[in-house]
Amino acid sequence: MDLNTITEVVRRPSDRPGTDWREGDAWLAGGTWLFSAEQPDLRRLIDLTALGWDPLVPSATGLEIGATCTVRELYGFTPPADWSAGPLLAQGCEAFLSSFKVWNAATVGGNICMSLPAGPMITVTVALEAAYELWAPDGSVRTVEALDFVTGNHRNVLAPGEILRRIEIPARALRKRTAHRRFTLTRLGRSTVFLVGTQTPGTSDLLLTVTAGTTRPVRLAFDTMPDARTLQQSINVIPADVWFADPNGTPEHRHHLTLHFAEEIRHELMAGGPA
Incomplete structure (x- = not known):
């Protein structure tokens, strides 16, 4: 859908986007929901995909998922053999009400921030005891447990201009x-x-x-x-x-x-x- 109220798209935001956040802004990642409905209050889109965040970073401490990681990238991830819960990541992707074309654009962070009851990335990250790293416009960072992020249907703890940067899943949960x-x-x-x-x-x-x-x-x-x-x-x-x-x-x-x-x-x- 064309968003005819948009007057500007920030294609190359700063490495710490949000310092110039103003009313009428929206973060743009996959855009699969953003462009599916009218957004009359929006004036500017800030493209997060240009920041090049690593989609998936496995380590001895667990798995870091960048907020702009696509569903397709997560589905294609091969977890280490000792991560018994690893298959749950792909099973969550299979729970999306979407086509393979949407998988190529939709992001893990976008699904979480939509905060719909049926959001499968919410299900998977809560079940695996994840934590979310949030960036505020003033440059501060806070960490919220996945369980506490969604507060209701299409509601969450994000403040205006705050952004989900990464999801961190501990190795102990993945085992x-x-x-x-x-x-x-x-x-x-x-x-x-x-x-x-x-x-x-x-x-x-x-x-x-x-x-x-x-x-x-x-x-x-x-x-x-x-x-x-x-x-x-x-x-x-x-x-x-x-x-x-x-x-x-x-x-x-x-x-x-x-x-x-x-x-x-x-x-x-x-x-x-x-x-």
Whole structure:
């Protein structure tokens, strides 16, 4: 879609963009959402892709994902053999409601900053206990846990002009065993619920991440594997106003699916199923 209110595109911003941020500005990365709808309040776009941020930097401490890393780049990443949770990165990419053409432009950071309940990059990074590095217009930097970034449907903690620079996933989370479940009304549809369970090797703990069915990510943590009743009770205490409603499912339907899939995840991790 043509954005007919735009009067300027900053093609080569400074290495620390944002110092001249003003009302009517928008960060431009893949632009797959930005150009899909009218943006009457925008006057200027600032192109982040020109900054050349490294898309993926694996190291002994974990994985750094640049905010402008495309979905295609993440999907093509081959994680080290000892990162048992590595396949979850590709599985998250497969949860996008988009074509391969969109994958080539859409960015990991853009999906996170959109902060939609069904954002799969939110699901994956929360499940893998990631942290987000945020840059403010005044030059300050802060780190926010992925779990705390999204606050509601299309809402997050970003201040005006603040930018997501990178996502940092710790190696300890990438070495965990995983199990996930996702439900959609159609084969390639938007997620109605998306759950991920992780377990530390050599333990019986459980970290269950609930997304898509809720307006913000919900994490349930257990030091030892809970029984079915305890797990169900933990899900039942999620506040009623946190469950999401849209054409893909009612809150009641999403609650029911979450109970069902959480129990499947519990059984799979208890049985030592696929990592």
